[in-house]
Amino acid sequence: MTNGNSRRRAWLAAGLSILLPGLGHAYLRRWARMALWFGFMIAFAAMLVVLPIIPVETFPQEFSVDAFVQFQRSLPTSVDIARWLVTGLITVDAFVIARQESTEQTVDAGHRCPECGKELDDDSLSFCPWCATELEPTADTEESRP
16 A cells, blocks of 8 residues: 555545544444444433433424534533544544554565555665665575675
C-alpha cells in the first residue's frame, strides 16, 4: 500500500467515525472495537436520559427531520460538547488505528523502502533515493558484494 493510499484510508476511517461512531472501525474491520465504541455511545446517551439532564418529555413524539432538529436545538450546550468530545475520541482512535495498520504492513526488504513504501530500482542501494532512509543490507546484497 502506498503512503498516499494509507493516508486516504486513515482519513476515510476518521470521516466515517464522525458520521456514525463506530463506522470507521467497521471500515477497518475492527469489529470488537466498533462494538465497544458504539456501546459506549449508547451508554453515554442512556446516561443522559437516566440522569435528569435530558427530560424524557423533550423527546420528539413523531419521527421527522423537523422534530429531530428541534430536539437537537433543545439540548443543553454541555450535552453537545460532551457528545462531540466522545465522537472526537472515537474519530482519533479510528485514524490512529488506520495509520498503524498501514505502517505495520510487511514490505519486501529489497524491493520497497520500509519508511516511505516507494519501489526501489536497485537491490544494492544502501539508502532510499526517495526519502534518504538508510536501508539494512539484505542477505542477497551481502552475498553479491565482493
